[in-house]
Amino acid sequence: MSDTVSNKTDERVKEMSSFRRALIRPELGGIVGTIAVFVFFLAIASDSGMFSSQGVLNWSVVSAQFMIIAVGACLLMIAGEFDLSVGSMIGFAGMLIAIFGVTLGWPMWIAILLTFAICIAIGALNGIICIRTGLPSFIVTLAFLFILRGFTIFLPQTIERKTIIGGIREAAEGDWLGAVFGGKILTGTFRWLGEIGVIEVFERGNRAGEPVVDGIPMLIVWALGLVIFGHVLLTKTRFGNWIFAAGGDAEAARNSGVPVNRVKILMFMFTAFCATVFATCQVMEFGSAGADRGLLKEFEAIIAVVIGGALLTGGYGSVLGAALGALIFGVVQQGLFFAGVESSLFRVFLGVILLGAVILNTYIRRMITGER
Amino acid sequence: MNTRTEHAPIIEMRNIEKHFGAVIALAGVSFDVYPGECHCLLGDNGAGKSTFIKTMSGVHKPTKGEIIFNGKPMHFENPRDAMEAGIATVHQHLAMIPLMSVSRNFFMGNEPVKKVLGINFFDREHADRVTMEAMRKMGINLRGPDQAVGTLSGGERQTVAISRAVHFGAKVLILDEPTSALGVRQTSNVLATIDKVRKEGVAVVFITHNVRHALAVGDRFTVLNRGQTLGTAQRGQITPEELQDLMAGGQELATLEGSLGGTV
Numbered sequence: 190m191s192d193t194v195s196n197k198t199d200e201r202v203k204e205m206s207s208f209r210r211a212l213i214r215p216e217l218g219g220i221v222g223t224i225a226v227f228v229f230f231l232a233i234a235s236d237s238g239m240f241s242s243q244g245v246l247n248w249s250v251v252s253a254q255f256m257i258i259a260v261g262a263c264l265l266m267i268a269g270e271f272d273l274s275v276g277s278m279i280g281f282a283g284m285l286i287a288i289f290g291v292t293l294g295w296p297m298w299i300a301i302l303l304t305f306a307i308c309i310a311i312g313a314l315n316g317i318i319c320i321r322t323g324l325p326s327f328i329v330t331l332a333f334l335f336i337l338r339g340f341t342i343f344l345p346q347t348i349e350r351k352t353i354i355g356g357i358r359e360a361a362e363g364d365w366l367g368a369v370f371g372g373k374i375l376t377g378t379f380r381w382l383g384e385i386g387v388i389e390v391f392e393r394g395n396r397a398g399e400p401v402v403d404g405i406p407m408l409i410v411w412a413l414g415l416v417i418f419g420h421v422l423l424t425k426t427r428f429g430n431w432i433f434a435a436g437g438d439a440e441a442a443r444n445s446g447v448p449v450n451r452v453k454i455l456m457f458m459f460t461a462f463c464a465t466v467f468a469t470c471q472v473m474e475f476g477s478a479g480a481d482r483g484l485l486k487e488f489e490a491i492i493a494v495v496i497g498g499a500l501l502t503g504g505y506g507s508v509l510g511a512a513l514g515a516l517i518f519g520v521v522q523q524g525l526f527f528a529g530v531e532s533s534l535f536r537v538f539l540g541v542i543l544l545g546a547v548i549l550n551t552y553i554r555r556m557i558t559g560e561r
Numbered sequence: 562m563n564t565r566t567e568h569a570p571i572i573e574m575r576n577i578e579k580h581f582g583a584v585i586a587l588a589g590v591s592f593d594v595y596p597g598e599c600h601c602l603l604g605d606n607g608a609g610k611s612t613f614i615k616t617m618s619g620v621h622k623p624t625k626g627e628i629i630f631n632g633k634p635m636h637f638e639n640p641r642d643a644m645e646a647g648i649a650t651v652h653q654h655l656a657m658i659p660l661m662s663v664s665r666n667f668f669m670g671n672e673p674v675k676k677v678l679g680i681n682f683f684d685r686e687h688a689d690r691v692t693m694e695a696m697r698k699m700g701i702n703l704r705g706p707d708q709a710v711g712t713l714s715g716g717e718r719q720t721v722a723i724s725r726a727v728h729f730g731a732k733v734l735i736l737d738e739p740t741s742a743l744g745v746r747q748t749s750n751v752l753a754t755i756d757k758v759r760k761e762g763v764a765v766v767f768i769t770h771n772v773r774h775a776l777a778v779g780d781r782f783t784v785l786n787r788g789q790t791l792g793t794a795q796r797g798q799i800t801p802e803e804l805q806d807l808m809a810g811g812q813e814l815a816t817l818e819g820s821l822g823g824t825v
Contacts, residue, residue, distance in 0.1 A: 427672035427683045430661075434669050437658035444656065446644070446670035504660045557660065557709045 215498030215506050218549045219513030222496060222542065226517050230524040239527035242388040242402045252519025253412035254467060255493050256512050260419040261456075261463030262490035263511035267423065268456040269436030269503030270319060270326040272312075275464045275490055277337035279483025282308045282468035284341045287354035287478035290361070298366035305465050311337070312461025316454035326457075334487070342480040358476035370411070370466070371473025373404030408470040412512075415463060419508035432456065436503030492539065493518050496546040500554060517542070569632060570595050571764045572617070572648070572733050577626035579612055586612040588788040589626070594733065599755060599765040601775040603808050604785035610768050613785065614735050617766070618650045619643030631732075647732035651739060656722040659711030663703055664692035666710050667725050695724045699754055716747025720754045727758055734758060735766045740774050752778050772804045784808055 230239060238244045258275055265272055282304050289300030315333055319326045345352055361367030383390040383400030391397050423429040434442035435452045442449050467486075472478045496514035499506025525535050570593035579587040587609050594600040604610045615621045617628070619637030628635045630646060637643045640650075657666050668688045674681040689706035696703050699720050701713075710718060719739045726734055736755070740748045755778050759765050769775050775782055782799065784791040784807040791807050 425682050425685075427674055427681070430665055430669060430672050430683060433661050433665065434658055437660050441656055441658055442669065444652065446641070500660075504658065554660070557711060 215550075215553070216510040216513060217498060217553065218546050219497045219507075219510040219517070222517045222546075223513050223520075226520050226524070230520065230528065234524055234528040237527040237529070239524060242400075244523075244527065246402050246406075248519050248523035249409055250406060250519075251523050252516045253406075253409040254471075255489060255515035255518045256412040257408075257415055257467045257470075258463050258486055258490040259493040259497070259511040259515045260415045260508055261460035262487075263494045263497065263499055263506055263508050264419055264423060264432060265456040265460045266491070266494050266499050266501065267436045267503060267506045268432045268453050269439065270316075270453055270456065271330060271491070272315065272457060272460045273327065273330040273487045274311075274315065274333035274337055275460060276483040276486035276488075277334045277341065278308060278311070278461055278464040279468045279471070279486055280341040280478075280480060281337040282465040283472045283478035283482050284344055284354070284480065286469060286472050287357055288344060288348060291354055291356045292348055294360075297361040297364035301366050301370070301469055304469070305462065308461045308465040309458045312458040313454055315461075316457030319457070320450045320453060341482075345478075345480060352480035353477055355477040357472050357478065361473060367473060368407075370407055370469040372407050374407065374410060376404035379404050406470075406474075408474070411466055411470060412515075415466070416508060416512045419511075423508055428452070433504055436505075438504070489518065492543050495550065496542060498546075498550055498553070500550060501547075505554065505557075514546075568596065570629075571631060573629040574613075574617060575627045575629065577613065577616055577623045577628075579609075579616055579621055580624045586788055587616070587623075590785065590788070590790050592783055592790070592793075594764040594766055596732070596764050597759055597762045598780045599759050599767055599778050601767045601769060601779035601782045602785065603768075603770060603772065603775055603782060603804065605770060605808055607787075608785040608808075609788040610785055611737070612788075614650065614737060614766065614768060617643075617733075618648055618735055647730055648735065649726035649729070649731035649733070650735040650737060651719065651722045651726055652737050657710045657713075657718050660709060662707040663696065663710055663713070663721060664688045664706035667692045667695070667721065667728070671729055691728070695728055696721070699724045699757065700750070714747055716743050716750045719743075719751050723751075723754050723758060727761065727763055731763060733764045733766065735768070737768050738770070739767075740769060740771065748774060770808065772801050772808070776801055776804070 239248070258279075262272065262275065285304040285307060286297075286300050289295050289303055290297045293300075295303075311333070315326070315330055318324070319329050322329075342352060345354055358371075361371060379388065379400045379402055382388050383398075389401050391399055391401060423432060431442070431447045431449075431452045434445070434447045435449045439449045464483075464486075468483070471482065493514035494506065494511045495501065496517060497507060497510030497512065499511065521538055522535055525532060525538075573593040575591055576589045577587050577591070578585070578589055590609070590613055592600070592602070592613070602610055602613070612621065616623050619640045619642050622637075628637070630648075635646065637646070658669070661669070664685070665688075668691075673684040673687045673691075675684040675687070676682070692706045693703060701717050701720055710721065713721065723734065723736070723739075739751050739755075743751065752774065755765055755767060759778075767775065767779065776796075780796050781793055782796075782804060783793045784804070786808070794804070
């Protein structure tokens with residue numbers, strides 16, 4: 190047997206330079222984009238307060254919001270499916286929390302847990318319909334985009350005769366689960382940082398002497414936690430391999446014994462979970478739920494994922510890339526504001542960077558699969 | 562020449578019949594294969610080869626007839642049952658995912674895990690090592706275990722699929738036209754792989770309609786025509802011409818051959 194083993198390399202396989210090898214990774218677009226965006230804003234907006242502690246917190250929070258929904262959208266896209274109902278799900282989940290917690294006056298933790306259960310069940314329903322009917326998830330979740338948005342407007346109007354329900358902050362006062370989504374951590378550390386002069390403190394007013402940034406919002410903690418969870422799940426577990434396989438070629442994966450249907454349905458549920466986390470953090474922060482919350486978020490999530498190097502056709506992508514995509518998104522959106530640029534240009538930027546990312550991704554995929 | 566006289570067949574199909582409504586796809590086919598043997602199943606399009614191997618791999622249940630696996634009668638309810646018993650099918654397509662690395666493909670559905678802090682993690686190191694080892698054995702030099710399957714040639718992909726099936730304990734390996742879409746060089750690689758696998762004691766069922774590919778590696782040859790066995794021949798007892806005639810049902814090809822000057 191061993192005499193047939195040859196160790197010489199195939200002369201037709203060109204040695205790959207380490208540079209080219211480094212290029213072939215899904216996060217490339219995200220890394221390049223992040224560097225470019227930071228260089229750009231350091232150059233034009235460094236004196237605008239964008240990189241003061243308050244400024245950093247500002248764009249970090251916005252980026253973290255994008256990250257939370259991007260993680261779900263990323264794993265789902267790699268598994269080969271879309272969810273266009275994310276934005277409506279955000280509005281719907283926030284409204285449910287308000288109805289349960291404020292209108293019905295139930296304890297906030299019950300309202301939150303019940304909302305999570307309902308939304309994850311709707312995510313599962315999305316997945317089951319896609320799997321059972323074989324219809325593209327694009328259409329099925331587009332239907333849910335309208336269904337959920339409709340209910341988000343209908344429910345508060347019928348119950349309260351208005352489309353915004355307030356009073357959530359008061360209702361969540363002292364609630365343990367409310368604090369998990371709306372609280373802040375490391376407040377002591379930030380107070381100390383303010384005292385030793387690392388970050389600015391308020392000079393006047395009733396908060397004089399307190400640091401301008403008094404802690405890290407739980408929203409950011411959730412975002413980082415979900416990114417780490419998603420990344421580990423995707424790259425370090427067998428379930429992660431199934432996600433890639435389900436999106437790469439469902440039929441081949443089934444032939445190899447991968448439970449493709451279960452993987453896809455679970456990813457729909459995870460996407461719904463992420464949307465609900467977003468919604469809960471948002472209503473805790475604003476103190477109200479509005480019928481128009483989460484508009485267009487599904488597309489922003491998908492754009493962040495694509496900037497992060499995932500293929501729209503599934504089977505390839507990276508959670509870290511998606512997180513960088515979300516960071517680019519947040520930094521640019523807030524950075525243009527700091528730089529005093531007309532905010533409508535943000536959409537122009539969005540379109541341009543989306544196009545650039547898709548073209549780059551296609552090129553990288555060709556390098557990976559050796560297509561020409 | 563062959564080793565089959567020493568032991569019993571690993572799988573024996575007796576008088577298999579399969580009807581789809583009014584259509585009789587298989588009308589009593591008998592077939593067996595011994596460990597370490599390559600039994601070629603030949604037949605023209607529509608001869609019933611696909612139906613027959615699908616019966617063997619648990620996709621179809623036979624209308625009549627018995628399947629005896631390892632000396633015991635077997636009833637496969639689904640392909641999973643057959644797979645667990647050690648019957649692996651390598652399809653020409655739908656086996657590999659181009660965007661995934663060779664090692665991720667190799668262990669797809671059978672990922673090794675290691676526990677860290679009580680959580681099961683995909684043991685990539687183990688997977689990479691085993692994959693490189695298995696590929697070297699089959700004569701494929703990878704740039705690394707993270708090389709995407711998409712960069713491999715069709716023949717190499719077949720080889721990866723075959724060595725994957727063998728690694729996960731296939732006792733019977735059904736190869737569904739593994740060479741039909743390949744070039745000359747790639748075909749010879751796949752045939753060499755079949756030879757290596759056979760020498761490890763795996764029973765190989767090699768489906769093809771190319772007589773030359775069959776003769777290159779086959780120990781026995783069974784020809785199917787219109788859902789029936791036209792006979793089984795030992796290696797060395799049959800010429801390529803006879804085999805070809807059998808496959809085409811004899812006469813038609815003989816006349817065709819005349820007009821083509823014996824080039825088919």
